[in-house]
Amino acid sequence: MEDGEQGEGEWASKAWAHLSSVRSLSPLIQCIANFVSMDLTANTLLSAGASPAMLHSSTESPDFTPQVHALYINVGTLSDAWLPAMKVAAKLATKFNKPWILDPVAAAASRFRLKACLDLISLKPSVIRGNASEIIALADASFGSSTKGVDSSHDSTDAVEAAKSLAYSSGAVVAVSGAVDFITDGNRVLGARNGVPLMQKITATGCAVTALIAAFVAIDPSHALEATASALAVFGVAGEIGMEMARGPASLRMHLIDSLHGLDQTAVISRVKISAL
Numbered sequence: 142m143e144d145g146e147q148g149e150g151e152w153a154s155k156a157w158a159h160l161s162s163v164r165s166l167s168p169l170i171q172c173i174a175n176f177v178s179m180d181l182t183a184n185t186l187l188s189a190g191a192s193p194a195m196l197h198s199s200t201e202s203p204d205f206t207p208q209v210h211a212l213y214i215n216v217g218t219l220s221d222a223w224l225p226a227m228k229v230a231a232k233l234a235t236k237f238n239k240p241w242i243l244d245p246v247a248a249a250a251s252r253f254r255l256k257a258c259l260d261l262i263s264l265k266p267s268v269i270r271g272n273a274s275e276i277i278a279l280a281d282a283s284f285g286s287s288t289k290g291v292d293s294s295h296d297s298t299d300a301v302e303a304a305k306s307l308a309y310s311s312g313a314v315v316a317v318s319g320a321v322d323f324i325t326d327g328n329r330v331l332g333a334r335n336g337v338p339l340m341q342k343i344t345a346t347g348c349a350v351t352a353l354i355a356a357f358v359a360i361d362p363s364h365a366l367e368a369t370a371s372a373l374a375v376f377g378v379a380g381e382i383g384m385e386m387a388r389g390p391a392s393l394r395m396h397l398i399d400s401l402h403g404l405d406q407t408a409v410i411s412r413v414k415i416s417a418l
């Protein structure tokens with residue numbers, strides 16, 4: 142796929158091509174998720190056509206990580222026991238040239254968590270996706286500054302410069318979710334304007350979309366910026382269509398998964414709103 146200036150229609154076609162490849166290639170994604178998000182994450186990957194495996198033991202990663210198409214690491218319910226396993230898997234992914242994707246949940250909630258995230262970032266993830274407060278905390282390497290646990294206390298627009306600086310310093314593509322999702326490699330910045338506000342009221346939609354990014358990057362690893370934008374926009378479109386049937390967060394969760402599974406070319410092409418900023 143080519144870089145450069147393109148209109149929304151071309152980005153939407155690219156998003157459809159990415160989703161079609163995920164469906165046809167069904168990439169195997171190792172997920173070191175968290176206790177809250179495991180179910181939604183696995184179901185999101187399955188409904189998109191990917192193949193999730195929630196394996197986190199450092200004893201089995203040497204056998205398993207070399208077989209996967211991408212690795213997803215989420216620090217949501219981080220513990221002393223899980224952190225070494227995350228590092229083992231991340232190192233294996235890098236060694237075997239597999240993309241790995243980080244979700245730095247609540248990065249600034251504690252010194253332990255901030256250091257864990259920064260240590261993981263030094264192991265070279267392909268993509269980091271967080272909410273605005275998480276990305277600002279990582280860019281500043283600062284603990285406790287205006288954070289509220291796993292929820293963001295900033296708008297995504299507040300974090301664009303932090304995302305660019307984190308992308309530049311880490312070498313990763315950095316995505317900030319919110320009303321507008323921003324995706325940057327430190328140089329280019331894309332905006333994806335899909336989704337509905339009620340997605341914030343379902344726990345772990347952020348975790349789930351980060352896993353979806355892993356599946357999209359797995360099938361287009363040399364275009365991580367574009368694949369990340371496609372995943373965020375496609376997940377947002379599933380949320381928009383799901384919202385047409387939902388009565389609240391619980392039914393939106395169900396309809397979002399159904400809509401992701403049923404997305405067709407017409408819906409993706411007409412609804413995906415990605416643009417270069």
Ligand SMILES: Nc1ncnc2c1ncn2[C@@H]1O[C@H](COP(=O)(O)OP(=O)(O)OP(=O)(O)O)[C@@H](O)[C@H]1O
Nearest residue numbers: 272318319320336337338340341344345346347348
């Ligand atoms: N105001 C909004 N309008 C539209 N979509 C939104 C809005 N806020 C968030 N989203 C979408 O909801 C999803 C989750 O993003 P969010 O920023 O809430 O992640 P998060 O805080 O990491 O969530 P969690 O930690 O619960 O997994 C993303 O797909 C994002 O695009």
Ligand SMILES: Cc1ncsc1CCO
Nearest residue numbers: 175177217218246291345
């Ligand atoms: C609520 C919660 N707490 C730790 S992880 C998680 C899921 C959303 O990130």
Ligand SMILES: [Mg+2]
Nearest residue numbers: 246272347348
């Ligand atoms: Mg999150």
